[in-house]
Amino acid sequence: MLKTFTKSMLLLLMLCFTVLYAQAQSIIISGSVIDKLSRSPIPGVGITVKGKTVGTSTDQNGKYSFSTTEKAPFTLVISYLGYTSVEKQITGNTSGLDIELEQAAILGQEVVISASRTPERILESPVSVERMGQATIKEQAAPSFYDALNNMKGVEISTQSLTFKSINTRGFNSNGNTRFNQFVDGMDSQAPGLNFAVGNIVGINDLDVDNIELLPGASSALYGAGGINGTMLMTSKSPFDYQGPSFQFKSGINHVNDNNTDVQPYNQLDVRLAKAWNNRFAIKGTFSFLQAQDWQADNFTDFDRVARKVKPGDRNSDPNYDGINVYGDEVSQNMRNVAQSVLNAGTSGFVQAALGLLAPPSAAQIAAFKAGPGGPLLTNFLSTNATMRPFYAGIQNPALLPSQNVSRTGYNESALVDYKTQSIKASGSINYRLTKTIEAIAQIYWGSGTSVYTGSDRYSLRNFSIGQYKLELKGQDFFLRGYTTQERSGDSYIASILGSYINEKSKSSTDWFPQYVGNYIGAKSLGATDAAAHAAARAVADQGRYIPGTAAFETAKNQVLNTTISDTNFKTGAYGAKFDDKTNLYHYEGMYNFSNLFNNVVEFQLGASYRLYQLRSNGTIFNDKNSEIDINEYGSFAQLGKKFLDDKLKLTVSGRYDKSTNFDGRFTPRITGVLTVARDNNIRVSYQTGYRNPTTQNQYIDLSVGGGSQRLIGGIPKLLDQYSLYTNQAYTDVSYRAFLASAAAGTPNPALLQKYTFDSRGVRPESVQAFELGYKGLLGPKFLIDAYGYYNIYKDFITAVDVYQQNPNDGSFTKFGAPVNATGKVTSYGAALGIDYLLRDYNLSGNISYNNIGDIPADYINDFNTPKIRYNLGLGKKELFKNVGFNVNYRWQGKFFWNSSFASGEVPAFGTMDAQVNLKIPSVNSMIKIGGSNVLNKYNFTSYGNPAAGAIYYVAYTFNP
Known part of the structure; x- marks a missing residue:
């Protein structure tokens, strides 16, 4: 025992002397790293001994300290992405070694996560990916980072209002884009009752954006249903890495030279606060408020909703005028049908009185009466009665009464829609680090406001709100999260x-x-011309019509606005246009990356998710007036990656399985390969599959639109059965138009009507196979090129069909719009090229994209809705001269045809320019920016039926950007 104790003491003493000797030989280095321009600390800066792995990184305050046994002198390398590296020679112990780093554009070195759900250089991404980092966001030539997305390669935006915009890539654009996924800090930001993201109404504050990654094309193998045309991931700043207060106030004007209104103010305030304690506990909060006058939709083109095309004429020349942005004139009837209805009512009343019946007579009783002795008496009544006589004469003489449709006099959108746009957004998080690599997060995003968006109609969103609430546990190799979206x-x-x-x-x-x-x-x-007769008839019928601005109009408007759609009752005079939607989404998912367990010899990931939609609209959107609707979705994915040929070739295989309540399970695979042909030069090839379930509205919508002239219904068998569309088959819109044409000619021919047969399975998920070949590389340190070509094959493409069902009782027709799957395949193809070039500290950028549709089935309504050619040109410099920088972006797109359930027509080609000049004030860590979007003020619209947008000119002051 004594010997053992003695040996242990001697070993301990030797160890102490060794440690003391080592400490005596160690060199200790400490200091801080700051941004040369803003003088603010930079967290996460790498500090290493040149040629060695020894080193450390700065903390959240930009400070560092470490020791090394490296013999002096040696060189210290200080490096951080987006800054020029600095080298310092060390000759011995050094304290207070403060380093200033200068920002620099380092092309192609950004790290992305979205393409493989694991970190990798953007140059080595296996699929196309676009990225916007903090440096770009701070100096963007656009009012917000969301507007600046338009400058990304292949990205287009459909602008429905000032604050409601839809992102899209690779064709099939739409106002509310259900083929493009948008995630904020891992949360799907779709409104669950709409199934698409409501722009950035609820989302990241401009001051809190860390980075944005956008994947054009299919991405279902990694991200599940949706994203059939693209996926965007927005990540906010960590309160550990970005602390302190920040705020931005932006004030400007819009509606310059606008025919609809005078110049209007545009104001926005953004605030961010973050604080961390001991690198373990942190909190942050953000607030944003925007107030402005929205763009006004003023397309008064006459539109044929049956043929889905514009037609010549206006209210004075076309009795059946239906203006695109005029509402109420969708209600239309055929004059001969009206006259016949009046005569039928008169006939029924006469026969009932003549026979002494207690109830209106049946069709058989009326026929018997006409054929009997009462026939002449009935004819005499109809031809001489003051009320019946004109209608009887019109039916007997087509020259007096043509088979002409007439519509009610409508109201311009400006009299009905609230253009006083405002947006309030708030977010916050509580972050706790259980260990250095494991973090627990409680997070909230909430947004509310007034806006306008376009679907099958123009919808005025007033006091609309969405809240997202998340709990998450994440580590270096895993995450578990659950969140809910409350609409x-x-x-x-x-x-x-x-x-x-x-x-x-x-x-x-x-x-x-x-x-x-x-x-x-x-x-x-009395001999009036047709035009004069129509004018006289409308003048009499419109007597008593409520005029915008009058007390009667406002009273009626408020009564309709405060009554829900489902409470409408024509018999009692209750009319409602208001939604009552309280739809919720609950989502739970997790993922584990096993790569580190395999020493990164292979990359292997597993993940799973569960989602619940609770549709709660009280019958104002969905078929849920008398019952609640729940939809469950399950999914899981796996991904395996391996490098070959001395790490020059990387192959990745992914696959995902998903199941939804109303649809069969579906497997979506993905195969990608990246070949390094030279340093920083890679060729990528991929085969991806994607799919999307019919939206919640595709499944369960039950809504009157078009002023009550059409009913939108879901495409699942339950809804089709409810309206007897399987048993009382409706007629195709093409054959219905032919029938109307025959009736207008005076010889109605029912034989022209062709029945439409709905699939017994109802509407089904659509899918895509996407093939892509791309190249991304550095041709020298200052020239980056990115190019790709793609070919997509869509199957079971979800489109819409309009049908006309005849009422067996009175012969009238009801128009239904329902989602269906196009037969056959729809193909699309395209290519894009992007270039970034650094020339004497000037950043020159440009990109061009080409998109086109290929084969389409005969029953497919072409809603590709995308210009063939789009291009962007950019020029900027961080410092034109001391503390002053600028950025200019020019964007152009060709004309194309827009087709939607709301309106169809040509969108003209247009070009627009955004620009800004900024002054940095390092002494107070601030920046002043003067800029504008569409600075040349050329009004343009991106989708037919939506408002034309002009310039926004602004001045912004930002503290601690």
């Missing part, structure tokens, strides 16, 4: 229904149309 419609409503119901409150259509037809016949009988 609340507030006081939102449908503009076209509002216009129609204001008309109904002033005078019901059952009175208006007979007045119109009767007075038209009267005018024609």
Whole structure:
């Protein structure tokens, strides 16, 4: 025992002397690293001994300290992405070694996560990926980072209003884009009742954006349903790495030289606060408020909703005028049908009185009465009665009453929609680091506001709000998260229904149309021309019509706005255009990266997710007036990657399986390869598959639109059965138009009507196979090139069909719009090229994209909705002269045809320029920016039926950007 103790003491003493000797020989280095321009500390800077792995990194305050046994003298390398590296020679112990790093553009060295769900250099990404980092965001030539997305290669934006914009890539653009996924800190930011992201109404504050990564093309193998055309990941700043207060105030103007209104103010305030303690506990909060006057939709082109095309004419020349941004004029009836309805009612009343019946007579009783002795008496009544006589004369003489449709007089959108745009956003998080690599996060995003968006109608979103609430545990190799999205419609409503119901409150259509037809016949009988007769008829029928701005109009408007759609009752005079949507989404997912367990010989990941949609609209959107609707979705994925040929070739195989309540399970594979042909030069090839389930609305919508002239219904068998579309088959829109044409010619031919057969399975998920070949490389340190070509094959493409179902009782037709799958395949193809070049500290950038649609089935309504050619040109410099920088971006796109359920027409080609000049004030860590979007003020629109947008000019002051 004594010997053992003695040996242990001697060993301990030797160890102490060794440690003391080592400490005596160690060199200790400490100091801080700051940004040369802003003088602010830089966290996470790498500090290493040149040629060695010895080193450390700066903490959140930019400070560092470490020791090394390296013999002096040696060289210390200080490096950080986006800054020029600095080398310092060390001759011995050094304290207070403060380093200033200068920002520099380092092309192609950014690290991305989205392409493989694991960190990798953007040059080595296996699929196309676009990235926007903090340096770009701070000096963007756009009012917000979301607007600046338009400058990315192949990206296009559909602008429905000032704050509501939809992102898209590679064709099939739409106002509410359900083929593009958008994630904020891992949370799907779609509104669950809409199934698409509502722009950035709820999302990251401009001051809190760390980076944005965008994947054009299919991405279902890694991210699940949706994202069939692209996926965007937005990541906010960590409160550990970015602390302290920041704020930005932006003030400007828009509506310059706008025919609709005077110049209007544009103001926005952004605030961010973050604080960390002991690198273990941190909190942050953000707030944003925007207030402005929105763009006004003023397309008054006459539109044929049956043929889905514009037509010549206006309210004065076309009795059946239906202006695109005019609402209430969608309600239309055929004059001869109106006259016949009046005569039918008169006939029924006469026969009932003549026979002494307690109830209206049946069709058989009326036929028997006409064939019997009462026939002449009925004819005499119809031809001589003051009320019946004009209608009888019109039916007997087509010259007096043509088979002409007439529409009610509508209201311009500006009289119905709230253009006083405002947006309030708030977010916050509590972060706790259990270990150096494991972090627990509780996070919230909430947004509310007033805006306008376009779907099958123009929808005015008033006091609309979405909240997202998340709990997450993440580590270096895993994450577990659960979140919920709570959508609340507030006081939102449908503009076209509002216009129609204001008309109904002033005078019901059952009175208006007979007045119109009767007075038209009267005018024609007196020898008036057709145009004069229509003008006289409308003047009489419109008597008592509520005029915008009057007390009567405002009273009727408020009554309709405060009544929900589902509470509408024509018999009691209750008319409602308001939504009552409280739809929720719950999502749970987890992923583990096993690569480190395999010493990174292979990369292997597993993940799974579960999602629940709770559709709760009280019958104002969905078929849920009398029952609740839940949709469950399950999914799991795996990915395996391996490098070959001395790490010059990397192959990755991925696959995902998903199952939804109403649809069969689906497997989506992905195979990618990246070949390094030279240092920093890589060729990539990929085969990806994607799919999307029919949206919640594709499945369960049950909504009257177009001023009540059409009903949108879900495409699942339950909804089709509810409206007897399997048993009482409806007619195709093409054959219905042919039938109307025959009726207009005076010889209605029912044989022209062709029945439409809905698939017994209802609407099904659509899928895509995407093939891509790309190259990305550095041709020298200052020239980056990125190019790709793609070919997509879509199957079961979800489109829409309009059908007309005949009522067996009275022979009238009801128009239904329902989602269906196109037969056959839809193909699309395209290519893009992007270049970045550094010339004497000037950053020159440019990109061009080409997108086109290929084969399409005969029953597919072409909604590719994308210009063939788009290009962007950019020029900027961080310091034009001391503390002053600038950025200019020019964007152009060719003309194309836009097709949607709301409107169809040509979108003209246009070019627009954004620009900004900034002054940095290092002494107070601030920046002043003067800039504008569309600075040349050339009004343009990105989708047909949406408002034209002009310039926004602004001045912004930012503290601690």
